Each structure stands twice: as C-alpha cells, then as structure tokens.
Amino acid sequence: MATIYEVSELAGVSLATVSRVMNNNARVSDKTKEKVLAAMKQLDYRPNSIAQSLASNCSNSVGILVSELSGYFYGAMLSGIESKLRAAHKHVIIAAGHAEEATEIESIDFLIGRNCDALILHVEAVSDEYLIKLSQGSIPIVLINRYVAEIADRCISLNNEQGGYLATKALLDKGHKELAVISGPLWKKDAKNRLIGHKKALKEFSLTFNQDLLVEGDYNESGGSNGMQLLLEKKVNFTAVVCANDETASGAMTVAREHKLHLPSDISIIGFDNTIFARHLYPKLSTINYPVDKMGQMAANWVLKYVYQNDSINIDNLFKPELIIRDSISAHNDSITPNLKIS
Amino acid sequence: MATIYEVSELAGVSLATVSRVMNNNARVSDKTKEKVLAAMKQLDYRPNSIAQSLASNCSNSVGILVSELSGYFYGAMLSGIESKLRAAHKHVIIAAGHAEEATEIESIDFLIGRNCDALILHVEAVSDEYLIKLSQGSIPIVLINRYVAEIADRCISLNNEQGGYLATKALLDKGHKELAVISGPLWKKDAKNRLIGHKKALKEFSLTFNQDLLVEGDYNESGGSNGMQLLLEKKVNFTAVVCANDETASGAMTVAREHKLHLPSDISIIGFDNTIFARHLYPKLSTINYPVDKMGQMAANWVLKYVYQNDSINIDNLFKPELIIRDSISAHNDSITPNLKIS
C-alpha cells in the first residue's frame, strides 16, 4: 500500500502538499494539485485512516450501543443512524449491551477505547448518574430512548407516557372497561412511563387500575405469550390487552388463538412501536407509532452538528407517539368475556 | 488521557517496559510489573488503540457488510458475528450495501479504508470476479450466503437449492399439484438456486413447472403481497404458494385473507428462513430453517482462526436447510381452488 511519502516523491512535491490536496483545506495551485492527483491515481494511493486519526486526534468513527442487534426495532434504529453517518463519511462501530448494566458499561468502555469521536447510546440498565458523569467526560454522548433531565439536550426520546396513554385511550374509546396489561420489564423507564400513561387514561375514564390484570413481560414474543397465558389462567375478566410492544402483542395473539379466542371480537389488542410486521399480523395490529428510524437519524444529526460542526442541522429532542388504528381492536361487546370461553 | 509515557515516568521505568506489561508478551520481573500496573491504575491509563493499530499494523477491527441493517434476518446475522468477535475483543465496523453493486463496492472500499483486519461480507450485487480479485488482495475476506467456487474455503453458505427443494417437497407430499411461487429477485443467486430446487422437486413428482405461476418478489412483505395479488388476478389455479422467505409469506398471507381466502385450507403457504416471527404468523408458518446466526458466528470464527491465528477453531463452510412444519400447510383438497372464490 502506497504511502503519502511515495506519492510526494512521484509528484515531486513535499509531504505537506500531498496532505493538503487530500484534505482540500488549503490553497494549492491547480498545476501541483493535478500532479499530486495523478501520482495518487498511479500508485492507487489510499490514505491510511489509522494514521490520519492518530495525527489529527479524530477517528471519524462513532460508537453505537444498542441493546440488541436483532429485531425490527433496533434494526430500524441502526439503519437510521448508519445512513446518516455514512453519508458524512463517518464510520459506525457497534456493540450490543443486552440491557445488562455490566455489559452496557463494558461496551461503553470498549467503544471509548476505540477512540470514537462520539457515542450514540441506547442504554437501559445503567443509572442516570453514570450517564451524567459520562457526559462530562471528553467524549460526547447522545442518548436514544432515554430521558435524563440533567442532560436533556443530549437525549433523543419518545414521549412514552403519552404513548401509553394513547394506546389505552384507543381501547377505552371503544367501550372497553376491563383492560389487561402485558408490560415491558418495569425496571425499564420506558415500560414504566407507558404504564403511567395507561393509568392516566384509566383515571380520565374514571376507571381504577387493577393490579391483577397486570403481567410483566420482556418486550419479546415469549413475554407476550406467557403473559396472555397467565392472564387467562387467572380467570379474571378482561376484554382488551394493552401490550408493551408489537412483539409482545404478537405472542399474546398467538396464545389467545390457541385458547380458541377470536380476535378481535373476544379480545382487543394493541401494540406499541409500529414495527414493520405489525400490519401483517392477523388481525392487523393497531399500535402506537414509534419513529425509531427518524430518531436514529436525529441522534446521528446531533453528532454531525455538535461533534463534526455541521451547523446547518436542527435537532428535535422529543418525538411524539401516534396512534395507528388497524383491525385488532373492536368495540366492546358486553355479552362475551374471554374467560367464560375457557374450559 | 494519560499516555504510556506518563505511566513510564510515574513507574520509573522506560516506555518499552510499560509496553511489555501491557502486551504481556515478554518477561518482566514481578516487581517492575507491579510498579507499572500501579502507575496505570493511578493514572487511569487506557491504551490508545489508534496508536496501537498504527504501530502494530493491526487494527483489531473487522468490517461487516450486510445488505440491510434492519430485519430479523440480518439482525440475527449481525448478532452472531458481534457476539463472537466481541468476546475476542475485536471491533465490529458495519456498513449496509443495499444489494446494489455501486453501494456494495463503495462500502467495501469504505471498510478497507478503515484498515480492517478482515471483512465479513454479505454481498449480492457484485460479481464473482470482483470477489475473487478482492480475495487476492491484502485483506482477508469471508463471504456469507454466497458460494464462489474459486474461493470456496472463504464461503459460509447455505445449500439454497436443497432448501428450495425441501420447501416444495413439503407441499407436494401433502398432495398439492398446482404450486405458485413468489420468488426472490431472480438475479440474486440464492433466489435462483431456491427456484432450481423447486423445479427439481417438481420433476421428482413428475410435475412440470408452470411459468404462469411464478411471480418475482423482492424478499420483502410488499413483494409477497404484490405477488399474491398478481397471482389471484391471473385466475389460474393453484392450491399452494412457495414463498421466497418468511416476509414474503407474511405479505402473501395478508393479501390472501383480504380476498377472503381461508388459510391454510384454501391456500397452503411455506416460507423460508425461519425468522423469529414465523411462528407468530397466523396460521403459524411452515418454513425452512436458515441458521443465519450460526453462520454469522462461523464467519467470525473464520476470521478468528485465519486472521487472528486462533488455531483451535474448526470451520464448517456449508450449512444445511431444514424443514420446519407448522400450521400453514394443509393437505390438498380437490374441491376448492382459490380463484373460484374470487368474485
């Protein structure tokens, strides 16, 4: 692999001149510029980005931490981030945190050790204090789906409480009064906030929250199926289920059908996220739109603006959830309650 | 950020000694080693990996190129790769190729420019010749889901033809004789090979392939729904559909239901990939298992073995597809053909 030195020799100029035409940041006469360009082409020269990074103290790479690399949700997020950053010729280094504190911290250290210029973090387990301290370090961070008041300007988040409220209200508006919830893990802030929104909607309809109708899931299909199984075994009445996310809804629907329940007439179901497969579930899933791809792009924008000095970019920190109505919700029918149908 | 030099001063030793205890590759007396370690801890020293890379000519990073970052298929692949590499303290740099030749090539250049020690590629659009030439370059590559005979030892692939055969045979075994196909883009090798397997199974059952029953999809839900729509509009008889993958099947099922067709009694459907949501479709989707996570891990293993000299690893190049039977296939019923039911 040719080096800048060889190029300079072939072109008959100095190292610095070659560097200048590469970075295009200082005036070079057209004549010498062409000589250099020709030499580069002839040698098939490619700059060594490692050396560039060392010399310039800028690695042109940004570290991304997500809980999982698989699934539509994180996929959409990664995709949004990568497309933006890539267009700006920045490298994307990824790691998975698995929603475990130790892994998340280790991953962050890992990314810092790689001299990333910035970090985009989707973290769940680490504490606010940790994040605040981290944000005071030398390497800038942005948070996705996490709101920490002290560093609010670095948070790209969704109003989860509002989302939980909208989901529940959609059901209440259809006349449902006995709502079950299969939540996300309640130690996670987003899950907790969605539940707060749920309770708020209930209160607005003068209904009281029934702890017996709450099952804690895991944001996965299995949490949804286990949750539905538990709810049905409890033999307590409910006509609708608010699910933590689309995956949870999917699992819940599968189990409901295994119990010969008809959807949505026996049980109405609503999801959260509006992942791409929500519209392909049967019945087509009503859900709350979570614009995670746009949020990923926004996080990338934040980095472009504040780390790479692209001043023309505007940042939106808070995104709004939106109700998506499809077929998985029906009007409440008093005459049928699901547990009556289970032998 | 402390440098190795500051550590050496504090410990009262030379640069080289500090480097030695870091890399633990040369004998250092226990006493000085402890002094150095203490100094490191006191300064909260972290090695600068950029500098390490420059000096050692090894970046400890491997570049990953996938067609898309979103979706369960690529997610599972990425996840498999990352977990293995991460455990070996290697960095993962990702890029998306979007199944377009120009983008794929540009992405590969991008990753090479980042001085990756190796590349794990899931490419679709670039030619075999390009890959062969690339493999002769200085940076090792591994291919996932692509078989190129000349560099077979660098290919981690699935027997797609066998998969296509198994899927079709599953339908034929149930008595279906009029099979429609919603394929992947036929310029992609995997899609083509699956179709070859399809035809092979037909021949085994003394059936002839009917071009009218083939629709080319795009491996996405939309390809499945458009494909099913087209098939139904053609008014040509079929009782089962072989789908390019699970997403395609999902889209096809949605449209079939919109036409009041009952699944699987009116139309049997089989997918491909066995992505995580296949079992949550309704009816639960029969499909072909594609162990993409394991294949991702194997690709990582290849790199660990041949690039980072971990000799204790064994490599499997060819993975086998496997039939997964669920509920989306029923025995053929002569009395019903779907197009009769469409007004």
Add this chain to the structure above:
DNA sequence: CTGTTAGCGCATTCAC
C-alpha cells in the same frame, strides 16, 4: 502557495 519540522501514542528492534 510550498517545504521543513515536529510530533500523535505506541510497538519493536537492538543493545546492555
């Protein structure tokens, strides 16, 4: 506009 000179932080010969 262009060339010279120092480093960036570390690994790796060599000597001792």
Add this chain to the structure above:
DNA sequence: GTGAATGCGCTAACAG
C-alpha cells in the same frame, strides 16, 4: 530483564 532509539503514516504549525 530493561532501556534507548526508530518508525508506523499522517497532520499541523511554522517558515519561507
């Protein structure tokens, strides 16, 4: 076992 010296490939002052 340890230290001194050299260079990885490039950027960034500083001269001229």
